[in-house]
Amino acid sequence: MNSIRWTSGQKLMFALFGCILSMLLAFTDKEKSAENLEGQTPNIVVILADDMGYGDIKSFNPNSQIPTPNLDKLAGNGIKFTDAHSGSAVCSPTRYGLITGRYAFRSSLKKGVLGGYSAPLIENERFTIADLLKKAGYNTAVIGKWHLGLGFANNKDNSAINKVDTTNGWPTGEGIDVEQPLLQSPNNLGFDYSYVIPSSLDIPPYIYFENGKPSEKGIVKLEGRNSPRGVFWREGKASTNFKIEKTLDQFSDKASEFLISSAKKKKPFFLYLPLTSPHTPWLPSAQFKDKSKAGIYGDFVAHTDHVVGKVLRTLDSLGLTKNTLIIFTSDNGADWKPGDKKIYPTHQANYIFRGQKSDIWEGGHHVPFIASWPSTIKSNQITNETICLTDLLATFASITGQKIPDNAAQDSFDFSMILHENHTAKSGRKSIVHHSINGMFAIKSGKWKYVDGQGSGGWSKDESATSDLKSQLYDLSKDPTESKNLVEQFPDIARKLKDELNKQNVNGFTRPGGRN
Template sequence: MPAKPNFVYIFCDDLGWGDVSCLNSESKIQTPNIDRLATSGMSFTDAHTGSAVCTPSRYTLLTGRYCWRTELKDGVGGGYSPPLITPDRLTVAEMLKQNGYRTACIGKWHVGFDWQLKDEFGDDAMPRHLCREETRFDDMVDFAKPILNGPTDVGFDYYFGISASLDMSPYVFIENDRATDIPCEIVPRGTTPEARAREGIGAKGWRHEDVLPALRDKSIRFIKQEAAAGNPFFLYLPVNGPHTPVVPNAEWIGKSGAGLYGDFVMEIDDVVGQIVATLEEAGVRDNTMVVFSSDNGPETLTARYRESYGHYSAWKFRGMKRDNWEGGHRVPFVVSWPAAVTAGSTCERFVELVDFMATVAEIVDADVPETAAEDSRSILPLLEGDFSSDCRPFAIHHSCNGQWAIRRGKYKLLLHSGSGGNRSECPENNDPVQLYDLEADLFETTNIYADHPDIVRELRELCLSCIKDGRSTPGQPLDNDPNGEWRQLEALLRLEV
């Protein structure tokens, strides 16, 4: 295996499985650069996020640990939410830094900062748990003070980006531990589904459409700098789209066959192409693992594109972002590493994005303590072409409402009624649980829980043991983070099946 490969992880925000043309031949959005990435490497058809929403998926990717083990038991954080990654938590960035890598996060962070308040407010004025709607903190934060416990405190040498989703204030770039400007203007609320963004404070002249190009340019600069210095590097690039506000720049409007959303996806695809081109120009492409994926399924606004444009962002899968059905967490996942991964290969084995940390650890021969990456399993055998390897015997999915589903082999058990996230009228709203045979029923049309009570009980107990043991991989039991009431677990314990 090649020594010390570089790692570039491009992480989209709300990109659906059906938005990528190499996966969905009927897509109304063309993604030639993502398609070329797949042609140069391995495309996974059965890859899943650690959650059906933003914040927990990002925590899971960076730590190799399911986010529901933290104090965030459901939902997502906001622009002023406190940090989820504790100082003693090993991240993939810190692990690589300890092994001689230069590390950068350039993009949407969304796993929390400790913002400092103006002197007239007490330390207790900023509550530990923040609703994402809490824009009243716009006037309380001192943007001239350092921003504490962010990316540069958990393993990244450099950070540039935005604190949370682009529809959440504060609308200002952060570089390392400082805001690049003092927010002084009110950015108005978006008035259409695509333009949806909360009103909030922002930097002078802030334009949402400037964010993606800024992330691209900073990423290109980092790659050139580290390649020229001969340093192995890790670039984590969580882009801000196609999450709302959907803001393609003028030169991309009208390029796709799926409205502004499709245009925005095409602009993101172009960023992918420019990143890969930079690696090639710097002479490091061959020994760089480029990973492309998304944090969850597509936003519900794309459902109307089925009728308007004939475009299916979640393809034929049931559900969308927030849901425990497949459309909520099955995502595009491409790994291109010319020096080690066979070009043009396809893997149909079941994997999760939580597996990134264990995989990287095996590649660089890093030591990972038993108390870290407790839900992560290496998929290196799959990348090497051994598709007989059962890297992931089972996995736990998690919805926006904090409810669980568990998948083992062909069976998937949703330990709740309905979607677990979005409201929908469906027969399963009256069923206590849902069991699907994904080999026979990939689109989850027929609930067979009543026909297989033994499988339901077995999977429920497996899920419970993974929750109680604090880990889903072999090793010593660990504690989940305390959070007082855990109503979803209490409901699961009461569930009679």
């Protein structure tokens, strides 16, 4: 048989046709893939920084003295919320609100935070964000700082450890056998997998608990430290091989392991990653030394940004980024004291806001919040809608098509329409209640913020507080720094907001359709 002879022109035309056909097929496959993605339930990753301020991140504060390239990229790929608030101005109550969708002041914790040996704040029967997503078919995990109490085995029947009460300080841990399996852990609250430390990284015991069991045997006494500023931890029990300076990277490694494992399963996953940074002790790795112009605190924020980047790169490498909803936020404002401001005057950790972590003022609870979900959220979006971290539960319920029990998530409002539609959508939240470390209340409604007391309600001093003014009222639209108390000029507004605050406290819920 005679072979067909092609001219050079015919060969070129055939090659071009092949290329065009391949491109059309690839484009069609990509379109089909995108269509399929839109119909899928997203993976969900919630990264909760510990004590990171609104002004620490470059994309929220261009004058920040800290490099945060990974968080800036995440914000650029999604939407920034400029009026997001933690449920409290300190650790434990904010975490309670995020997990339960309920303000923590409705729990037995009325002020302060839990200790390392405190009893569980969340009852086993209370509906949680992990319960919701597990019911929706998710593989659920928590990796990081828990700080909501654990059910330690109690050899001496010490009654002080069997209740949550911060009035007389924290339980000492006397009589607690920390090498025994826990009687209650995150696994009792809807999490399929847990790898946590009990409290902040400056509060003992310093032990990793994996699925309710200590990750290793052997206990030693870890000496405390309190120098230089920010390098602080209390002495106490620790696992033999526990290294405080390695904890942050340990959690990021475990998070990557979970993501890699989850990618092999044919079900969506939920990862709650509460980091230990940049809370004290400030211990940035050597590679981040002098990366910022805000001292070792700034370097530790840079280290935190790097850890976030590692999670993002892991998702990218697994091809999961497009259909993963990534939330980044903080549990409260930065621990940035007047002395820190004097040493580093060009850095505003809490941006222009008054106060700091612990306070009822904006610096205590006005936090950065980023949401990225490439298959759904357009890039470079900004919204000024008011949201609270308690709102995550209702939002995830809407995204996954789940119904919340009437007696659950009492203070959770759905803001999924902002993610699905655009930055101009409304969240449905008409007001938000704030709570300080000392138990002071405030309520924000529209442009007005009413504070039911004098001073900061926290660590900051208020030189302007007088016995004549028993409360505070600020117009945040004109005075975001809360510098002018208008309670005398607008007594009717103050009275109306106080009545609404009392009503929300007494009712026990704020969510439409909810009940106590």
